[in-house]
Amino acid sequence: MVPLLLVLLLVLLLAGAGFALKALWWVAIIVLALWLLGFVIRPTAAGGRRGRWYRW
Template sequence: MVPLLLVLLLVLILFGAGFAVKILWWIAIAVLVLWLLGFVARSGGTGGRRGRWYRW
């Protein structure tokens, strides 16, 4: 009985980790798209130079 419970627990942990990794991939893709859009849509700075869209 204990080995069966350990296997089921392992399956649940791996399923949860797989789901979390999939969500993290989608979040990473969304952040990458926003980051690239920020470079494309940045406004012109003083002296004709293009400014940075981020503060840091």
């Protein structure tokens, strides 16, 4: 009975990790899209130059 419970626990852990990794991939894709949009939609700085949209 204990080995069966351990296998079920392992399956649950791997399934949870797979879901979390898939969710992290979606978050990474959304952040990348926002980052790329930031280069396209940039505010103009003083003098008509295109400014940086980030602070670093």
